[in-house]
Amino acid sequence: xxxxxxxxxERYLDLLATRQRIASSNxxxxxxxxxxxxxxxxxxxxxSLLASPRTSGRFPGALVRETWGAGxxxxxxxxxxxxxxxxxxxxxxxxxxxxxxxQRKLRGLRNVIQEGR
Amino acid sequence: xxxxxxxxxxxxxxxxxxxxxxxxxxxxVNSETTRTPEGGPYRRRDAIFMADPMPASFSVQLARAxxxxxxxxxxxEVTVDESEPERRYRPGHPDADADGLVAFPRLNPVEDxxxxxxxxxxxxxxxxAMNAVKEMLQRSIDLAR
Numbered sequence: 001x002x003x004x005x006x007x008x009x010e011r012y013l014d015l016l017a018t019r020q021r022i023a024s025s026n027x028x029x030x031x032x033x034x035x036x037x038x039x040x041x042x043x044x045x046x047x048s049l050l051a052s053p054r055t056s057g058r059f060p061g062a063l064v065r066e067t068w069g070a071g072x073x074x075x076x077x078x079x080x081x082x083x084x085x086x087x088x089x090x091x092x093x094x095x096x097x098x099x100x101x102x103q104r105k106l107r108g109l110r111n112v113i114q115e116g117r
Numbered sequence: 118x119x120x121x122x123x124x125x126x127x128x129x130x131x132x133x134x135x136x137x138x139x140x141x142x143x144x145x146v147n148s149e150t151t152r153t154p155e156g157g158p159y160r161r162r163d164a165i166f167m168a169d170p171m172p173a174s175f176s177v178q179l180a181r182a183x184x185x186x187x188x189x190x191x192x193x194e195v196t197v198d199e200s201e202p203e204r205r206y207r208p209g210h211p212d213a214d215a216d217g218l219v220a221f222p223r224l225n226p227v228e229d230x231x232x233x234x235x236x237x238x239x240x241x242x243x244x245x246a247m248n249a250v251k252e253m254l255q256r257s258i259d260l261a262r
Contacts, residue, residue, distance in 0.1 A: 024123040028130030088249040099256040
């Protein structure tokens with residue numbers, strides 16, 4: 001009903017929510033000895049989303065991996081708070097934008113329905 | 118899409134950091150305490166964190182079942198410093214031994230202050246994450262308007 005753009009936006013919101021969940025998990029464990037930071041390959045997920053918005057990303061968790069390249073501290077923890085804060089700030093902005101677009105889409109649909117009465 | 122699990126995860130972070138702050142403040146307050154209910158001077162306490170899969174939260178379990186390594190955090194144990202107390206020469210002190218030495222807690226207030234600052238920052242980071250989730254949930258609700 002909401003068309004390909006709507007589906008794409010919906011899946012995009014899903015992807016952002018997944019990234020937010022992982023960032024929250026990393027932040028909660030910023031002081032846990034031995035914890036390894038997780039991340040999703042956002043670019044790869046987005047690419048597959050754009051390639052086939054209807055099928056891809058049903059289970060976004062499949063592409064979760066451990067963060068590489070971040071130096072671990074003495075206790076084996078490699079969560080970088082700066083990185084996570086950047087990630088959540090970015091998430092909120094992208095989420096706001098995408099949901100506004102989706103909202104506009106839905107509003108347009110509502111107008112069409114009302115005009116048809 | 119489930120943002121509530123992120124909310125739950127951040128809440129565990131807040132709770133764990135709060136416990137840590139409480140212990141650190143307790144350490145600072147008792148840096149000169151020579152008597153305790155268990156006898157002897159006060160001993161430094163610290164919280165040890167561990168990643169917690171949180172079986173209680175349905176939303177988190179669901180996310181995990183879908184392959185997301187979503188974990189909260191909890192205080193695994195509270196360690197008590199067992200190192201020898203610091204002995205200071207205070208002959209007039211009621212807790213002094215025959216040589217006039219009093220056992221004081223082996224505490225480094227600088228260490229506790231640094232840990233305290235770090236714990237407060239971590240608490241704030243969890244709070245920021247929670248606010249971000251709240252903002253996103255609000256946007257989702259706006260979709261229904």
